[in-house]
Amino acid sequence: MAKTLKIGIDADxxxxxxxxxxxxxxxxxxxxxxxxxxxxxxxxxxxxxKVLDALGKRIPKNVRIIPSTAYIxxxxxxxxxxxxxxxxxxxxxxxxxxxxxIFTIGNTANVGKEAIGLRRITGVIKPTLLTPIPxxxxxxxxxxxxxxxxxxxxxxDGKLYRTAIEEFAEEIYCQGIxxxxxxxxxxxxxxxxxxxxxxxEEHKGSDxxxxxDELFKSKARNLEGFLEYAxxxxxxxxxxxxxxxxxxxGHTGNQLLKLGEEIIYxxxxxxxxxxxxxxxxxKLACTPAALVLRRNPLVRRVIESYNPTKYNAALLLGYRGIxxxxxxxxxxxxxxxxxxxALDSCGLDLGPKIEEAVKRYMPK
Numbered sequence: 001m002a003k004t005l006k007i008g009i010d011a012d013x014x015x016x017x018x019x020x021x022x023x024x025x026x027x028x029x030x031x032x033x034x035x036x037x038x039x040x041x042x043x044x045x046x047x048x049x050k051v052l053d054a055l056g057k058r059i060p061k062n063v064r065i066i067p068s069t070a071y072i073x074x075x076x077x078x079x080x081x082x083x084x085x086x087x088x089x090x091x092x093x094x095x096x097x098x099x100x101x102i103f104t105i106g107n108t109a110n111v112g113k114e115a116i117g118l119r120r121i122t123g124v125i126k127p128t129l130l131t132p133i134p135x136x137x138x139x140x141x142x143x144x145x146x147x148x149x150x151x152x153x154x155x156x157d158g159k160l161y162r163t164a165i166e167e168f169a170e171e172i173y174c175q176g177i178x179x180x181x182x183x184x185x186x187x188x189x190x191x192x193x194x195x196x197x198x199x200x201e202e203h204k205g206s207d208x209x210x211x212x213d214e215l216f217k218s219k220a221r222n223l224e225g226f227l228e229y230a231x232x233x234x235x236x237x238x239x240x241x242x243x244x245x246x247x248x249x250g251h252t253g254n255q256l257l258k259l260g261e262e263i264i265y266x267x268x269x270x271x272x273x274x275x276x277x278x279x280x281x282x283k284l285a286c287t288p289a290a291l292v293l294r295r296n297p298l299v300r301r302v303i304e305s306y307n308p309t310k311y312n313a314a315l316l317l318g319y320r321g322i323x324x325x326x327x328x329x330x331x332x333x334x335x336x337x338x339x340x341x342a343l344d345s346c347g348l349d350l351g352p353k354i355e356e357a358v359k360r361y362m363p364k
């Protein structure tokens with residue numbers, strides 16, 4: 001008998017796009033999910049009136065609403081839990097065992113603050129935010145971390161520099177273990193993991209990169225059969241599919257992700273502008289080639305592979321409950337994909353697998 005997947009959806013938070021409240025597109029995606037996954041239980045947390053209005057006053061059988069009594073203002077960054085808010089209500093549901101995961105397009109910092117309430121999996125010293133990145137001509141690698149770690153925090157805690165470096169390296173190492181657990185659920189038997197930096201030479205890399213590199217090398221024998229450590233890598237090695245996991249700190253990973261998205265957006269914009277400004281005879285001359293390209297299965301596959309909507313929602317892993325975090329300006333289709341990723345991830349039994357892995361592979 002198929003397992004009933006239970007997921008919570010944050011209907012309050014997200015960016016206003018063209019002055020349209022995020023609730024509408026979120027609930028539209030929820031309606032589609034409720035039809036496509038009739039055995040899933042969907043718990044929607046948000047402003048009850050707005051949710052009901054978006055549903056057309058008809059609540060699907062597998063949807064339950066938890067009304068919000070407090071709201072995070074647009075652009076507001078919270079500094080602690082906000083009882084009664086949609087995110088806080090969903091975290092409480094997860095802690096009570098009523099749901100297995102959460103989907104949100106809210107502010108990443110606010111999500112992180114509320115996620116603390118889920119409690120970390122035993123042995124996890126730092127959860128990680130992970131996302132798939134497409135590789136040409138096919139496949140993906142997993143980029144982590146893209147927002148959960150910051151060396152600044154270790155230094156702000158007033159620790160000695162050497163101590164801060166040691167602790168930060170262990171945090172990144174832990175994130176590598178978590179990412180490996182996830183990659184193994186994606187049919188990668190022994191994931192190849194590389195540490196992102198500016199060069200592969202022995203001396204290249206920041207102090208925490210060099211220390212993390214030492215950690216992986218010292219544990220290579222123990223990690224055998226679980227992951228293959230590829231050493232320090234550059235961005236090109238990841239983009240060419242030479243590793244399954246590219247490991248970085250949160251700042252660097254987030255910058256790489258946003259730069260990649262902007263490059264794709266810019267390339268599409270350039271092509272559209274060129275096509276729009278072609279003269280009639282030029283358009284007629286290009287039409288046969290354009291038709292051939294559109295019908296080419298490789299071209300269609302590449303276009304689909306590099307569509308950011310397909311990969312919407314990074315996974316925050318390491319807590320007792322999965323959080324699927326999408327872009328604040330996600331489209332309805334992107335929200336649908338993000339909720340689907342959360343549902344699929346909830347069926348992987350990641351919690352026990354992560355706990356077992358960190359117990360076995362983390363430095364004693």
